[in-house]
Amino acid sequence: MSREAITLGFPFVSAPNQKPFPFRFEFPPDLLIISARAGEIVDALQEHNVIILAGETGSGKTTQIPKLCLTAGGGSQGRIACTQPRRVAALSVSKRVAEEMGVRWGREVGCKVRFSDQTTKDTVVKFMTDGMLLAEVQSDPQLSEYDTIIIDEAHERSLNIDFLLGHLRLLSLRRPELRIVITSATIDTAAFSKAFEDAPVIEVSGRTYPVEVVYALLDGLGSDEAEGNESTSKAEALHYVDGAVEAVHRILSTTAAGDILVFMPTERDIRETIDFLGSEARKCDLIPLFGRLSNSEQQRVFTATARRRIIVATNIAETSLTLPGIRYVVDTGLSRLSRYSPQARTRRLPIEPVAKSSADQRKGRAGRVAEGVCVRLYSEKDYEEGLRFTHPEIQRANLADVILRMKALGLGDIERFPFINMPAAKAIRSGYALLDELHAIEATGPEKELTNVGRELARLPVDPIVGCMILQARTEKAVREVVIIAAGLSVQDPRERPLDKQGAADAAHRRFTHPESDFLTLLEIRAALHDQFEQLSQGRMRRWCRDYFLGYSRMREWRDIHAQLLDTLRARRDFQPSSVWDGQADTATPEECSAKLRFGQAVYRSIHRCVLAGLLSNIAARDDEKGGYKAPHDRRGNIFPGSGLFVKEERKRSSPGAKAGANSNKPKGPRWMMAAEIVETSRLYA
């Protein structure tokens, strides 16, 4: 294989130790289109402090850009940081770049993510998650360790990315020599360029194949005659699940090969789609794909089989996972999106039409191996009139955490921070109100400043609501227990319910269920796990988790966050680990705590007083007249069926022993409760 060396190596000097750093400066033109533009990009890097690099996935920008920065002289006055939105990407890309450069991974090219730092003082190219770079801002706002910062996948516009971009805008004024590279999908570059004083945009085309778009209106899908049918009423419109099933059948009946990817907004729709497809698509492999599947279930999409595959997925297939072999995409044009409602203090998960940028991304998934086809179950008009971009997360999120961390970082007030898109004034007020409720801020004159509590919360790597529980635990002397709960509330629920084994999973989980508190259920799970994690090998540990329908990686993450929180607290002398039940925390294992928890009212109360410190606005009272629960901010909801406190509603027919019309015998939930979270999905659930 001949590889064209675009630029020849020169003796490379890294700032910290002044040691020469020889590596291969080769850009493989046969593999990556970006190589053809290498010279142009290097020139731009030398002429401008900030450049925007636009290119679709597959253009090779992620792996080639660090090398181009080195070629342009980056890495000589400090390290090169390259951020990724996800841990897996940071790890895999860093390994590949180390290999391409012919250096050892973990030395010259390293990777730093939470719980794993594979860098040394010799590291010149440092891959990391964007959250990790943000965390470094706290101890070093100037980011003086780096001479070049690459923000990759900036179009994803996560809170972390928008936060970093705002900070870099300010930092580039103070450190004019700092090189900044922002990479993004092609469609989304104007805002970035404008934010950085009209920084040049360089576009590199991706190595993708053309994808034909077919608009199949749901109400016209059943018949080929669309003309004269414009007035089809909405009531006759096909449900998008039926539409997708129909579209898949058409693809199957007119084509012989090529995998099919279907985008659905919810897990429930995915199950339905697979049910409906099952009867007629037996010759194919039907694969569901969504975030709550276990790792092994997710891995199915990467194992090739002889049969044609139909993958039915949520958004996860839009950004997080790249699927091989897709030729056909069926796009419902819908997705579930998280939106925080400041008035109701509630997170909502509505199903919404996707933005153009998202629809384009979905379409692109069909053109990675050959020409493809994308069937959109909506009209071209809907596509054209849709939002250009999904609202960035900063405009959809609860801002309490953002405001708190900005103040702690000394970045000033959120109202004056140079975000690319400003969050709404209403959302900002709501963020302040929540911080005020948590006693994290106080008004001193016209400005609102952090209190001691606020400063302590900012130091804890958890949401301020959860941090409040930990701070209260110091007073209650329940640090050990509450830190377990706090870490548990910071990860996704480790309990798994596989599609085909829901009964068995529920039965296994019942072993842990505390009848009066889901918070104590978390303690029970951790207690059962504790000894196992210390004693079992990883293989046996995985098996133990599988037996109890617990996700291994989520359990490990829970343990890691738990350990990180304890480390953070131990570093402070006034925060000794204490346990509710004997005050001799260091000898109390979670197992022992659990045994005590089953009996002591005092223990129960103590722990829940801590939890309550963060959840004042999530207290709810049973409403016997109208049913359900009433919560502050004019909310009315029900206990989520996954909760240990959930009580089945009684059917109309009363059981044999019950007196007719005697309401008092109806099973009821507790009179009062407090919810870790109140989320609106199909209904409002606590």
Added chain:
DNA sequence: GAGCACTGC
């Protein structure tokens, strides 16, 4: 009677 996706010194 059931909830998209990420991430943190």
